[in-house]
Amino acid sequence: MNDVTPIRTKVENTLLSRFPQIKAALPGDASIRHLRDDAFASFEQSGLPHRRIEAWHYTDLRSLLRDAPELAVVPPSHVIQRAAEHASPLDPVPATRLVMVNGFYDANISTFGLPAGVTVKDMHSALGQSEPLVASHLGAATTTPDPLIALNTAFMNGGVIVTVAPHTKLDLPLELRFITETVDAIATTPRVLVIVGEGADVTLLESHQGPDGVAYQTNAVVEIFGAAQSRIEHLRLSAGGNYAVDLSTLAVNLQQEAVFHSLNCVTTPGLARHQVFATLQGEGIAFDVDGVSLLSGTQHVDTTLAIDHASPGCTSRELFKTVLDAQSTGVFQGRIMVKQIAQQTDGKMMSQAVLLSDEARMNNKPELEIFADDVVCGHGATCGALDDDLLFYLMARGLPRLEAEALMLAAFVGEAFEKIHHDGVREVFEAIAGTWLKSRSTPTKQA
Amino acid sequence: MLEIRNLHVSIEDKKILNGLTLTVHDGEVAAIMGPNGSGKSTLSYVIAGKPDYEVLDGEILLDGQNVLELEAHERAAAGLFLAFQYPLEIPGVATMSFLKAAMNAQRKIRGEEEMATADFMKAVRAAADGLGIPQDMLRRGLNVGFSGGEKKRMEILQMALLAPNFCILDETDSGLDIDALKVVSEGVNALRDPKRAFLVITHYQRLLNYIVPDTVHVMAHGQVVKSGGKELALELEATGYADYKTLAA
Structure with missing residues (x-):
């Protein structure tokens, strides 16, 4: 698709040299090996996605990935x-x-x-x-x-x-x-x-x-x-x-x-x-x-x-x-x-x-x-x-700023969590959000 | 007791309050009346601690403590309460959870124990019943989809639960029909107490038929231009504000 092949990054080079070395050890019969070869060939052609590819414009993996750790x-x-x-x-x-x-x-x-x-x-x-x-x-x-x-x-x-x-x-x-x-x-x-x-x-x-x-x-x-x-x-x-x-x-x-x-x-x-x-x-x-x-x-x-x-x-x-x-x-x-x-x-x-x-x-x-x-x-x-006005309303009722923010943010994300059908998982996710919001108000975070 | 001395306030370089001085004693109900743009709502926001305002001079003392040094939540814990002219809607925050968070936050600032859930529920139910607030409203998002009257009742419910010693009612009568006005006024009157003072801000004398003030103060151009007893409100109803608009100039 691209006429110009960009210079390979370190990660791309590592991945390119790794596949031929280890492919024999990867699980799979002949048909799987064929699948792998095709997939790898497409990677070989495209390389890691980068910001000039529309779907990756904001997440440039070419520059964000610094290493290709061992499989x-x-x-x-x-x-x-x-x-x-x-x-x-x-x-x-x-x-x-x-x-x-x-x-x-x-x-x-x-x-x-x-x-x-x-x-x-x-x-x-x-x-x-x-x-x-x-x-x-x-x-x-x-x-x-x-x-x-x-x-x-x-x-x-x-x-x-x-x-x-x-x-x-x-x-x-x-x-x-x-x-x-x-x-x-x-x-x-x-x-x-x-x-x-x-x-x-x-x-x-x-x-x-x-x-x-x-x-x-x-x-x-x-x-x-x-x-x-x-x-x-x-x-x-x-x-x-x-x-x-x-x-x-x-x-x-x-x-x-x-x-x-x-x-x-x-x-x-x-x-x-x-x-x-x-x-x-x-x-x-x-x-x-x-x-x-x-x-x-x-x-x-x-x-x-x-x-x-x-x-x-x-x-x-x-x-x-x-x-x-x-x-x-x-x-x-x-x-x-x-x-x-x-x-x-x-x-x-x-x-x-x-x-x-x-x-x-x-x-x-x-x-x-x-x-x-x-x-x-x-x-x-x-x-x-x-919203500053909402924040003031909550603070005027006695909630310190971080607590008022936490309440507003919990409500903000809560709208998505509400769509979870499974009650137990919804509670877990809400608790995770609650912990995250609380960690914001812990002064040690600034240390 | 609330003492406001020579208060000068501006917002975005526009001067709103020009040396306002006012004292409200414990147990007193003081009414502030005045035309649009005289600075009534600004006064309520500045007392409550809204950050957008710049206090250029003067002081506000609540029982001798300068509240201008405190953030809004600290003022609330010190006993200040502002019933908003336009209470805000907070989708996703159940009214009950909000009430509990507010009560416990204030207790924490004052170094008090958190309230036990059972006691809290009992207190909320009693206060809600008194104001004709149905229980299912307490489970809904705070003020979300509430009518004007319901929102104002909710403000009075919060006031009853938080038991402040200085309450500001900012145009609590706006948007209320006569029945709602009665319910809200009765709610306020039930909270009158020798140790609790009220600052009632309104355009109209009507509210003061229900919440009878001890003193009436007329505001114009960011100052108190005339003070008197409850009869001053009746006088204003007859004459309008035209005379006062020139007084401060």
Whole structure:
């Protein structure tokens, strides 16, 4: 696509020389090797995405990624044990937990016994065993060419394949818990397929945690397939280390009358990009995707959406709330495409940001591409400081400034949390926001 | 007791208060009347501590303490309460949570224990019943979707719960129908106390039929230009403000 090939960065050169060296050791049969080669060839051509590529304009990975740490390997038992000892904010929520350590599924520290109607396969072994679900579903949730998906496909080595049988209604959420347990920087590339049968009802949690002070990188791709009339709620918590790079792709493919809701809550990672590619492939789908980002320090957090209305009569709703303190940077790019066939589409997208510091930056870019003529679509983006009059009203009632701000900010992000159906997870997310807001008022923070 | 001495205030280089002096004793209900633009609302905001105003000279003493040195929340904890002319809507903050946060914040500043939830609920229910505020309104976002009358009642509810010793009512009668005016006035009268003083700001004498003042002060051009008893309000109703507009000049 580009006539000029820019000079390769150190990271690009490392990745380019690494793949031929390790590809033989990566799991996979001939067809997987073919997939990897194709994906790598596309990366080789494009390199890391940079600001001259529209979708990456505000998150220039070429300059933001300084290193390409070693690819994670299947962790030894003592590392798994250490990982199992970490607490998670989601611990109070009863769930069937599937734990990935450094990207690799470990059944021993996962919940013993699965609910009826659910199967789980280790992606690491499935890749090498001609697993039919890999052949039928891997890479099928989106047709959008994307450099993160390409890199993940080239190097993928862990993750899980989850299936939920038709008409199964799960009482407990299924949690995909990703724990990075390492002293040195590593790169993890888990790949997850979640295949939800017709009429099934699932709450899927996805949480990411890892050590502070280690510049580890995660490039996770989660593909969700929702059959007709399935109901899926996907709640993601990005709470990795302060130096972590959390690159995440959620690819969703939905069929007729599926009901889908996702919310991504980002608190700690130094650099994060969460991209959502959704294809609404049947009529009457209700698709909601939301996000809350609470940023401080020099964090850079990007949310990029591409929602493809490929069938008539679907509804999509997006609500993103970003709170930015200190020198943090937020990015929201939301694109809703309405194909000509997709009459009676009802789409609404809103991204709202509150800047708490003069040095914080927010980049909001909503987009609509509409080729059908009978649609209701709208988008909005706001960016501003807290309302001084409201602040005074609260202070005049006795609330100190930081407490008054915390109350207003909790209400601001609360609007997105309110859309969470699962009460327990909503409470956890609200508590996480509460802790974040409280940490602002702790005077030691300035020390 | 609130003493305002020679208060000069400007906002964005525009002089609003020009040497205002006023004393309100404990237990007193003082009414401030005056034409539009005379500086009545500015006075209420400056006493409560709104940051936009620049105090050029003078002092405001609450029981001998200079409140100009305090931030708005510290003034509230010291016993000042401003019932807003236009109470603000705060979506997403349930009225009940807000009330609890405000009460406990003030107690914390004063070095008091937090109020037990059961006691708090009891106090809120009793005060809400007295003002005819239904319980489900307390679960809604603060002032969100409330009518003008409901918002003003909510201000009086906050006043009752926070039990301040100096209350400013900034045009509490604006936007109220006669029934709501009665309810709000009864709420205020129930709080009259030998230790609690009120500054009632209004355009119209009507409110003062319900909240009968001890003293009436007329403001024009950022000063108190005339003071008197409750009969002064009746006089104003008959003559209007025209005479006073020239007095201060």
